[in-house]
Amino acid sequence: MSECGLLSERIPAVALGRAGWTAQERQHLDDCPACKQEWEIVRGAGLLGQDVEERLDLHAITVSLRQRLQSDRQVERLRRRTLTVGSLAAAAGIVIALWTGSLNAPSDSAPMTGSLAAGRLAIPLPELQSLESSELDSLLQTMDDPNAIRAAMEDPDLGDLSSEELESVLDSWEG
Amino acid sequence: MPGSTRPDSTTDSALVAAYRKGDERAAAELVQRHAKPLGRFLYSLGAQHEDLEDLIQETLFRAFRRVDGWRGRASFRSWLLTIGSNLLRDQVRKRKGKLVSIEDRDISGESDPHAELAAVEAQERVREGLARLPKLQREVFLLRAQEGTEYAEIAAVLGTTPGAARVHYHHAVKRLKELIG
Numbered sequence: 001m002s003e004c005g006l007l008s009e010r011i012p013a014v015a016l017g018r019a020g021w022t023a024q025e026r027q028h029l030d031d032c033p034a035c036k037q038e039w040e041i042v043r044g045a046g047l048l049g050q051d052v053e054e055r056l057d058l059h060a061i062t063v064s065l066r067q068r069l070q071s072d073r074q075v076e077r078l079r080r081r082t083l084t085v086g087s088l089a090a091a092a093g094i095v096i097a098l099w100t101g102s103l104n105a106p107s108d109s110a111p112m113t114g115s116l117a118a119g120r121l122a123i124p125l126p127e128l129q130s131l132e133s134s135e136l137d138s139l140l141q142t143m144d145d146p147n148a149i150r151a152a153m154e155d156p157d158l159g160d161l162s163s164e165e166l167e168s169v170l171d172s173w174e175g
Numbered sequence: 176m177p178g179s180t181r182p183d184s185t186t187d188s189a190l191v192a193a194y195r196k197g198d199e200r201a202a203a204e205l206v207q208r209h210a211k212p213l214g215r216f217l218y219s220l221g222a223q224h225e226d227l228e229d230l231i232q233e234t235l236f237r238a239f240r241r242v243d244g245w246r247g248r249a250s251f252r253s254w255l256l257t258i259g260s261n262l263l264r265d266q267v268r269k270r271k272g273k274l275v276s277i278e279d280r281d282i283s284g285e286s287d288p289h290a291e292l293a294a295v296e297a298q299e300r301v302r303e304g305l306a307r308l309p310k311l312q313r314e315v316f317l318l319r320a321q322e323g324t325e326y327a328e329i330a331a332v333l334g335t336t337p338g339a340a341r342v343h344y345h346h347a348v349k350r351l352k353e354l355i356g
Contacts, residue, residue, distance in 0.1 A: 008348070012319045034352070041351050044301040045320035049215035052227060056214050061232055062206045066199060068236050 003028055007035050015043040187251035191242055202239055209252050210235065212322070216256045219317050221306045222263050230266070234259040249332035253324055257332050260314055304354040308347055315340050316347035 001009075007028055013019040021029065029035050185204070193201035214231050222230055238245075238258050245254050305313050314333060318324040326337040326344070333340065 008345070012323050015320065016323045018323055037352055037355075038348055040297070041301060041304075041348065041355060042320045044297050045219065045305070045317065048298050048302055048321070049218035052218045052224070053211040053215050056211055056228065056231070058207060058210055061210055061228060061235070062203050065206060065232055065235050065239070066202070068232070069199075069202070069239055072236075072240060 004032060004035055007032075008038060011035075011039055011042045012046070015039070015046045188247055191245060191251060194239065195242060205251065206235060209255050212252060213255055213259050216317055216321060217259050217263055219302060219305060219321065220260060220263055220313060221267075221302070226266070230259065230262060234262055237262070249328045250324075252322065253318065253328055253332040256318065256322070257314070260310070264310060300355050301351070304351045307354060308350055311335075312343045312347040312350070315343040316351070319344050 007025055010019065010021075010025065014021055029039060187205065187208070190201040190205050194205070210231055213234060214227055217230050217234075218224075218227060234255065238255050245251060305316070308316070311333065315329055318329050318332075326340040329335075329340040330337045335343075
């Protein structure tokens with residue numbers, strides 16, 4: 001590297017006061033107009049804006065920055081909370097939809113237990129309230145036995161009835 | 176945040192780590208250390224006086240918001256200056272304006288007003304010359320001239336190689352010599 005090149009690499013550090021010239025470098029600087037010009041430019045750039053620095057109100061910047069960061073953190077917390085609640089609500093919606101679907105599904109699935117079964121039994125059926133316990137037992141046995149239902153459906157006695165008579169029977173069942 | 180009592184020997188890395196754990200005084204200390212050089216750098220890049228505090232604050236805000244993005248490959252200050260430089264570029268693009276104009280400056284009446292005026296004028300010429308350089312050359316030159324940053328660190332922070340950073344610096348010097356005469 002030429003002497004100008006070597007000096008050029010050292011100019012920023014010397015201009016910032018982090019290093020000093022050797023006697024040889026100083027001599028070169030005095031004799032070389034190009035290096036001298038570079039030195040003036042780099043030194044000038046290093047000093048640029050010093051008056052600006054002095055005018056800055058660091059306290060105001062710090063206080064304002066703190067407020068913005070705190071506010072930003074609050075917004076971020078709120079956003080996360082909203083996201084969490086939204087996700088939970090969506091998950092709950094899916095669970096409810098699946099649950100409702102299972103309640104309405106054909107009853108050949110496994111028998112329900114626990115709260116799901118309790119929820120099903122809690123549905124009010126006023127027409128059952130007038131029945132005796134023996135009648136209820138009989139009805140439950142009929143409901144639990146698909147063959148009994150099929151037998152009732154295929155009751156030959158009902159096949160002899162006219163449509164008016166069938167309606168009359170249905171009306172009596174429905175109260 | 177104000178009222179920090181940390182010793183100067185605490186490194187920027189330690190302060191950033193403390194801030195990540197929620198220590199706001201660490202952020203205040205980082206502001207104390209770097210806000211002024213950041214302001215000087217932005218002004219040298221061509222920011223207007225009236226925009227300077229907003230730009231500094233926005234730069235610091237963005238830096239602290241994504242402080243996890245600073246991985247310590249370059250110094251915290253170099254990283255901060257680059258964020259500021261990008262913000263300034265965006266601002267100029269939005270305004271589609273020029274970076275710099277010769278402004279009326281307050282010349283404090285000290286020993287030799289003529290010498291001081293000459294120095295201010297020389298600085299303005301440098302500033303105007305800088306405004307005519309490509310962004311990368313301007314940044315590399317100022318990181319070297321104002322911060323004494325080594326080429327390796329400039330390369331790390333600007334996403335280039337040390338060799339390319341060196342070339343940008345020398346191109347900037349050559350162009351400034353031509354512009355300033």
